[in-house]
Amino acid sequence: MTKLIHVAAAVILNAQGQVLLARRPVDKHQGGLWEFPGGKVEPNEPVVDALARELDEELGIQISAARPLIQVPHHYPDKSVLLDVYEVDAFEGTPYGREGQPVEWVERSALADYAFPAANTPIVAAALLPSRLMITGAAANPVEYLDNLEQGIKRGAEGVMLRAKQLTDSDFLQLAAQFQSACRDRGVFLTLNSSIELANELKADALHLSSARLLALESRDQFSGRWLSASCHSAEELAKAEALGLDYVTLSPVAATRSHPDTPPMGWNTFQRLVAEVTLPVYALGGMEESTLPQAWDAGAQGVAAISAWWG
Template identity: 55%
Template sequence: MSELIHVAAAAIFNESGELLLALRDKKQHQGGLWEFPGGKVEAGENVQGALARELSEELGIEIDLSATTSLIQVPYHYPDKSVLLDVFRVNRFCGEAYGREGQPLKWVNLTDLNNYQFPAANKPIVNALLLPSMIAITPELSLDSYTGFVRSALSQGAQAVMLRAKQLPELDQLKLYSLLLKEFPGQFLIWNGSVESANDAEISAIHLSSARLMQLQHRNAFEGRWLGASCHNEEQLRHAERVGVDYITLSPVQHTLSHPDASPLGWGQFADWVSDCALPAYALGGVASDDLERSINAGGQGIAAIRSFC
């Protein structure tokens, strides 16, 4: 395997909430595609120092490191080279960004991000920018209680809700999911179910159990936009990467009432697995909204929880 090239990159936001993209020169590796500004970490540099230097050299801006947070770390292997992308979210900077090396720049809305072509290694970055930081998962409820749970979870700060209702027949789950979509238009609602049924129902966001994940061989088997999966060990995590799901949950991070005999990963193991994973990863199991910052500091996308939103 070729030597790993360590790259510091930035998702830079202006005061209007727009994101800065740069167009790669056609003569470069992956030329003609859009990218997140940044560059190689030189020997002896720390990552944030390299990021500040590269953005000054490339864009003529000085970033505020106190308003710079880790977004995702992406190890990626191309046929001709391997890269480790250390990506940060930059929310404050001084100066007006311009292409000091002649590269075209563009400020874009996050909602338009899917309209741009990126190098393959950038797909997890795009997903990390578009995915929420907190997902509420429904517990087993009576059929008439799900609407109230979703409303309560959203009011408590959840930006997405996963319908997990395995006690119901699948047809009833799909009817309930359709009802929730109508009740909460524009909200990010995920169905925990099968690829085949999701495709038949034209569902755009699903989450697979670890068993269903291990049966999946290709990402394009699912026709919708968002495909997540549950992982409990490294074998499942690696399979999720090979298949190319959009995000994973790692669990249990801590002891849970629902699975009292399961050995928790702990935050140290969670951080270790996430650091070597090219997918946005949520901490799940014994976590609450108070653990959001801890998950992000460990390299996670955020948290997914059940009891925290009950």
Template identity: 50%
Template sequence: MTKVVHVAAGVIHNTRGQILIAKRADDAHQGGLWEFPGGKLEAGEAAESALIRELQEELGITATHLSPLIQIRHDYPDKSVLLDVWTVTAFTGEAHGREGQPVKWVSPSTLSDYQFPAANTPIVTAAQLPRRLLITDAEVSVELCLQKVTEALHLGIQLVQLRQKDWRVEQWAAAVPRMAKLCREAGARLMLNSPPDLALETLESGLASLADGLHLTSRQLGAAAASGRVTDKHVGWLSAACHTDGELRLAEQVGVDFVTLSPVLATGTHPEQAPMGWEQFEALVKNTKIPVYALGGMNDGDLPESVSRGGQGIAAISAWWPSQN
């Protein structure tokens, strides 16, 4: 049996919104690549304690506020690694390469410009994703939808999924350029959740290029997995709706960047669906190698629970969707 090396790593943020990355020594495993600082756990050591120790040894800082981000097992040809990744949002001391390693503060949006080990790819995505994902509620009017998204952006929402199953193609064509501009000006990102009768090819070749990515329904995910057509994607981020372990595996197979997993709690929009609860959510997330948002009955009060269970955060409609004016 291959021994699994348990490693704690930190996505460290400074007060300017930058993230610290360090370069691995050329003679190390995966040498010459950039990484998120951290190191191996000692026998009997908790991941959080190990990370605090490693950051003191490597960077000369003491982490004072940490929260779980993502846990990933990755099998290389020569070894298996379990990455226990934490977000560090407060620390004392000035970060520097105490072991002579180059370190650099970079904008989250530029992380993809650096070469990381293959196991770090989901970490790069998780580091760029916010904790809250807004899914738009059904609206007949494009103008009203734009108005409500504007209000949600003012609440600090940084990721919006435009979901309008009843819109006609011309409504989508009118809304997407304006909504993309709204999100861009607010420092947010826009995902498009296409209605089932709007061809995926249409979005990929046109509207999706204006947004930051495309969201697949579970039906579209199954079709994509069967065809393999979106594995080599050119639509920015790709996300998907998942409800089962099987769908989570399909998302990984297709190359999805992140998913929503539902329903976690009871929801008024789908009362016929039995919620999985937090324990089942945690069990499913633990076996998933990409960021997972908890969806179904979520509000801001559920955010700490999702994060503590290994989730990227929460996705919701009513939590941040303004009521009818």
């Protein structure tokens, strides 16, 4: 069996929200490609210690604040790696290529323009996705929907999932168009929870599938937009999402919920175990609040998805 090389890596953010990238030397594995800085974790070395050491050696910076972002196991034809990725949003020093490697601050929106090793694909997704995903609840009319959207963003929601199953298709299309405009103006990530047909008709950038729609999906190419995600509740559904190349998922229920009181929650231990088996960002869903975000990060989550935490 090929030895798994444990690597600590960092998505480093500056005050402007830009991400620091480094270019791999041409004579190394995956040489010439861009990467998120980091290096090997030594045997019995804590990951955060390894990351601090590597960023000092490579960039001349000292970490002030970091939190887990994503773990990515990846198998190349000639080697296997486990990328243990942290988000670093506070540091001391001015980063530079201390080993002679080119480094560059990049706008998040430009990350797709850079060539990365294949193992970095989920990291790019995790770097682009929000931590706080608000799911819309019910509202009496479009004005109330938009008011609740505004209030949720003010309370800290960084992304929105428009879910309104009670609406007719025509009403949903009208409301979704209004949400698209409002979220675009505010720079907020928006995904639609709808059928593929409705999302394609709207030329939506992001679509979230129910677990039933995920299981019926044959190819991610059926959706014409950039981001495709799904609701998952089991290892089998997670495996299906990963096999089809989805960009991220929600996994639920982590804790007990008022909306599904008869559904037993999986708890954080099971959540963490299931997340460790996939290589895509996973949101914790079910009983989540702003206060549970640190616990979700520690369990390997991209962040939390919730209705009551921000809606209404």
